[in-house]
Amino acid sequence: MLAIWELGLTAQVFLGLSLFAFGLEAALVLFHFIGILYAKCVMYRKPSVNIAREELPGVSILKPMVGVDPHLQENLESYFKIDYPKYELLLCVQEEGDPCLQIVKPLMESYPQVDAHLFIGEKCMHEGGCKIGENPKMNNVMPGYKASKYDIVMISDSGIQAYPDILMDMVSRLGPKVGLVQGLPFCTDRKGFPAVLDKVYFGGAHARMYLTLCVLGVNCVSGMSNMIRKCILEEAGGLAEFGKYISEDYYMGIACFRSGYVQRLSYFPAMQNAGNPSLKSFRKRMVRWTIVRLATIPTTLVLEPLSECIPLGFFVSWAGWYVFNLDPVLFFMCHILQWFLLDYLQLMALQREPVNFSKFDYAVAWAFREIMFMFYFLEGMFSRSVAWRTGSYRVRYGGYLEEIR
Structure with missing residues (x-):
């Protein structure tokens, strides 16, 4: 038995x-x-807002940069060309001798109408700043965050190429109960098998889970390009609170929910445009x-x-x-x-x-x-x-x- x-x-x-x-x-x-x-x-909808352009809220864009990528100038220049009435571009570089400054400074001179500011993390440290944790990206953008003047903060990686309407779209998605808007990671058209591999992965397996989880309201924030209310970060302890994590984007999503807000997905994807894809980097x-x-x-x-x-x-x-x-x-x-x-x-x-x-x-x-x-x-x-x-x-x-x- x-x-x-x-x-x-x-x-x-x-x-x-x-x-x-x-x-x-x-x-x-x-x-x-x-x-x-x-x-x-749903994706690629034309953004629409119900208020006049001059009444749109200002946005502070934090751009962490280290080294030079073959497409860095193209990517960075796309942020100088954003069609939005009120934003500041906070360019954050870790060291004074970083070669990316040879691209950053000429762009700032070419677009004087853009409210752009350069921050050298190493220099800021010597002027009384302090290390906020081990996360190099958070340490990089911290000086720019401290100087930001708007209540909406966008963090965007140096390898992301912006659509002209990206700020208009993200702000239109940032309703009264929405605290964070993120971009779906996708890829521009580049040549070579590693570039095809990137596009196939981010357009297939990754997009399937990412889109569905976002629709269901599950926290899966990507740090490549996201917009968040500064009050959420401050309530969680400021940007310094996220410097101890490797997945600072995930914990920003948690902070958003804990503050009583929800997350939304941008209608425009975060277009990765790194100039040197390889099987090793993948x-x-x-x-x-x-x-x-x-x-x-x-x-x-x-x-x-x-x-x-x-x-x-x-x-x-x-x-x-x-x-x-x-x-x-x-x-x-x-x-x-x-x-x-x-x-x-x-x-x-x-x-x-x-x-x-x-x-x-x-x-x-x-x-x-x-x-x-x-x-x-x-x-x-x-x-x-x-x-x-x-x-x-x-x-x-x-x-x-x-x-x-």
Whole structure:
């Protein structure tokens, strides 16, 4: 009787796992459709506001910069050309001898009508400033934040290219109950396989989860380009409070909710336009993000692999064989084809002009990313250190940073 009972319990567990696999597959297919419909029907709307241009609130844009990227001038100049009546551009550089100053200073001279100011972090430290934590990005922008004069702050990475209407769009989304507006990470058209890989990932797998979670109101803020009310930061302890975290964007999202506000997604994506994409940089980014997510949200260890195409394909194919005696190989191939097509539709919904690569290039990049996911994830799972431009850091549980000296 004991053997029969144990067998019955095992069957119940396997049946429960099978139903969970089917439910997860259905939920993620729904995520696909939500992301596709949102990208197709909502993204790239023309911003509209109900007040006169002269009454629009001012915005302080913080631009952290380190070193020179091949597209730095193009990206930075796009912020001098933003069509918005009242904003200041706070350009934050860490060291006096940084080569990016050879681009920053001429641009400031070429656009004297733009309220732009340059801050050298090293110089500010000597004039009475202090280090606010280990996060180099927060230390970089802190002098600019202290000098900001508007109640709305936008933090935008140096590798992001701005649309002329980006401020108008974000401000129009910043309603009375909205405390933070963020841009969906996407990519400009660049040449080479690493650039195709970036676009396929950010337009497919990443966009699917990001768009759907934002629609559902889940906190998943990207630090690439976001706008937040200064009162939220001050209530949380000021910008210095976020200097101890590697994922300062995630904790800004938490601060937004704790202040009683909600988050919204910009209608325009945050267009990444780095001039030197490579397979090495892609791997380092995927591993670093895995380390950050595991340290900040430990449930990622289980949930993230099961949200990916190939691991979920194995899981649901086993469930189909166990419950319905379906051919697992055929089931797995159908699953892969379905995700391949849905990710392609997701990318095409976000890409409003023809892509600069072929369907074969897409297939190779998509397969490469899906196959390499588990390798990147495992590397991140067994790593605790990350390298940024200014140094190396050890990530502690809770997303805390410790510099490796």
